[in-house]
Amino acid sequence: MQDQPLLEVSGLRVAFPTARGYVEAVRGVDFSLRKGEIMSLVGESGSGKSITMRAVMGLLPPAALARGSVKLLGRELMGIEEKEIRRLRGSRMSMIFQDPLTALNPVLTVGDQLTEAIRIHQPRISPKEARERAIELFRSVAIPYPEKRMDQYPHEFSGGMRQRVVIAIAIANRPDLIIADEPTTALDVTVQAQVLELLSELCRVNNTGLVLITHDLGVVAGMAEKVSVMYAGSIVERSTVDDLFEHPRHPYTRGLLGSLPQMTGDIGRLSDIGGAPPTAATIPAGCAFNPRCDYAVDRCRTETPALETYGPTHVACHLAHTLPEYAEQRKTA
Numbered sequence: 001m002q003d004q005p006l007l008e009v010s011g012l013r014v015a016f017p018t019a020r021g022y023v024e025a026v027r028g029v030d031f032s033l034r035k036g037e038i039m040s041l042v043g044e045s046g047s048g049k050s051i052t053m054r055a056v057m058g059l060l061p062p063a064a065l066a067r068g069s070v071k072l073l074g075r076e077l078m079g080i081e082e083k084e085i086r087r088l089r090g091s092r093m094s095m096i097f098q099d100p101l102t103a104l105n106p107v108l109t110v111g112d113q114l115t116e117a118i119r120i121h122q123p124r125i126s127p128k129e130a131r132e133r134a135i136e137l138f139r140s141v142a143i144p145y146p147e148k149r150m151d152q153y154p155h156e157f158s159g160g161m162r163q164r165v166v167i168a169i170a171i172a173n174r175p176d177l178i179i180a181d182e183p184t185t186a187l188d189v190t191v192q193a194q195v196l197e198l199l200s201e202l203c204r205v206n207n208t209g210l211v212l213i214t215h216d217l218g219v220v221a222g223m224a225e226k227v228s229v230m231y232a233g234s235i236v237e238r239s240t241v242d243d244l245f246e247h248p249r250h251p252y253t254r255g256l257l258g259s260l261p262q263m264t265g266d267i268g269r270l271s272d273i274g275g276a277p278p279t280a281a282t283i284p285a286g287c288a289f290n291p292r293c294d295y296a297v298d299r300c301r302t303e304t305p306a307l308e309t310y311g312p313t314h315v316a317c318h319l320a321h322t323l324p325e326y327a328e329q330r331k332t333a
């Protein structure tokens with residue numbers, strides 16, 4: 001079906017066992033992604049971004065309990081057999097992790113790791129054809145001298161080149177969906193920009209959907225079309241990137257944006273969000289952000305806000321309808 005979403009996540013909840021029973025680290029997440037679309041999942045460490053996407057990939061630890069629905073091209077993935085989800089991983093969807101060194105096997109050449117990724121999902125392909133395809137993939141991710149580099153080990157590559165190897169493995173079987181979890185955190189800024197540009201170009205060319213997990217709003221602005229902001233296991237604001245940057249409605253999003261340096265020439269103080277995010281076991285009643293929110297009212301401490309629609313934006317805040325104007329008035333008062 002032409003308009004069928006590539007990925008539909010609804011009512012996703014993930015809980016982990018603790019000494020005090022199960023606690024929820026992901027608390028009812030909904031979003032969808034079309035083919036070729038780039039979405040970013042943003043939030044501080046511990047907000048549940050990575051766990052959400054690991055649940056999509058079926059990569060949660062065995063003790064975790066996941067509920068809700070995850071559909072890939074209309075097919076329900078929750079509850080399917082392990083061997084089936086393993087078949088989908090690497091062929092229809094793949095994941096790029098933060099640290100390319102730990103993602104690669106240090107005792108195998110990068111060429112062996114790439115050809116293995118190809119042959120697991122395409123068993124009819126001969127070793128010679130797999131090697132040719134691997135060289136072609138290295139070329140497509142701009143690894144110089146690909147024939148020679150195939151026979152080298154991960155430690156012989158720089159951080160940026162290792163992440164290119166990981167990207168080559170992720171796209172080896174032309175998946176419909178790529179999930180990139182902080183893919184450039186371990187890289188320096190110049191290499192970071194090159195790797196992100198490469199990833200976004202590959203997704204555009206192959207019409208691959210990309211979910212980019214990051215805590216860096218600068219990366220979001222340069223790459224994604226839409227964005228979901230997570231806090232304490234829930235999405236608190238979901239919008240197009242343009243609208244989110246121009247009209248942030250949730251106080252948490254406003255705090256994240258306020259901590260970004262501006263290119264306007266004003267060298268003012270950067271603001272920060274006071275306090276620390278709660279752990280899954282210490283999420284407060286009402287709005288989870290209320291202990292850190294400058295605008296909290298009594299209702300915020302007892303009633304959990306639902307996501308409501310404001311044009312292209314969905315916001316979970318009791319004051320979202322008045323907050324932008326109110327915040328402006330406070331700033332100029």
Ligand code: SF4
Pocket residue numbers: 250251252287288289290291293294295296297300305316317318319320
């Ligand atoms: Fe702040 Fe209340 Fe909105 Fe939560 S619901 S973000 S505490 S104003």
